[in-house]
Amino acid sequence: MINLLPNDKKKQIRAARANTRLISYIVFLLFTIAFLSITCFVVYTLLNNVKISAEQVIKDNQSTAGSYDSVMAQSKIIESNLFSADDALDQTVSYSDIIMEIAAIIPATSIIDTFSVKDAINAPILIKIYSKSADDANLIRDNILNSKILANPSIQTENNQSNNPSKYPFVNNISMTINPGILQ
Numbered sequence: 001m002i003n004l005l006p007n008d009k010k011k012q013i014r015a016a017r018a019n020t021r022l023i024s025y026i027v028f029l030l031f032t033i034a035f036l037s038i039t040c041f042v043v044y045t046l047l048n049n050v051k052i053s054a055e056q057v058i059k060d061n062q063s064t065a066g067s068y069d070s071v072m073a074q075s076k077i078i079e080s081n082l083f084s085a086d087d088a089l090d091q092t093v094s095y096s097d098i099i100m101e102i103a104a105i106i107p108a109t110s111i112i113d114t115f116s117v118k119d120a121i122n123a124p125i126l127i128k129i130y131s132k133s134a135d136d137a138n139l140i141r142d143n144i145l146n147s148k149i150l151a152n153p154s155i156q157t158e159n160n161q162s163n164n165p166s167k168y169p170f171v172n173n174i175s176m177t178i179n180p181g182i183l184q
Contacts (some may be wrong), residue, residue: 098149098178102127105143107136111168124152124175130168134159137170144174151179 003010095117106112106129114128129136139156153176160169 004079006154036128051140075148082119099127101147101149102144106148107131108138109133110140122177126152127172127174127176129174131170134170135173144176149179150176152177 005013062099077114099115102112110129110131112127112129114126116126118124129139129140141157144150144153145153147153153174158171158173160171
């Protein structure tokens with residue numbers, strides 16, 4: 001086919017095709033920009049709604065947490081009281097064990113007259129034990145000196161046989177403390 005159109009007309013036809021193609025690209029770009037703008041607006045709106053919802057949840061949680069502050073303060077007071085009680089219980093002495101130990105080391109022919117205990121842990125315990133014989137009084141003294149529960153014993157033995165002709169003329173006055181290693 002022979003193209004008989006003049007060159008000027010051919011240039012104008014080519015320019016018209018190029019312009020048509022450029023216009024279609026521009027329209028496509030405008031639609032793409034519009035689509036992306038609408039998509040960004042929708043995403044922004046959704047994220048903003050999520051942000052507002054999250055902020056509301058945070059405010060609700062803060063107001064709820066505020067009501068628990070008094071409970072937390074009370075729990076801390078209770079916890080400190082429990083630590084104090086634990087310390088006090090750690091220092092508690094079972095005097096029944098000590099009495100049983102003392103009863104085990106005195107002879108059956110002796111009697112305990114006085115057993116004086118103070119509230120303080122390191123306070124001395126005062127005991128007055130009456131014995132029938134000097135041998136029993138010496139046995140009590142030796143057993144207390146060798147006891148693992150009792151510490152720092154101070155023993156005074158008196159013979160009241162001439163002043164007091166009773167069945168128990170020998171008196172052991174004992175002052176001692178509890179061995180701290182036994183208390184643990």
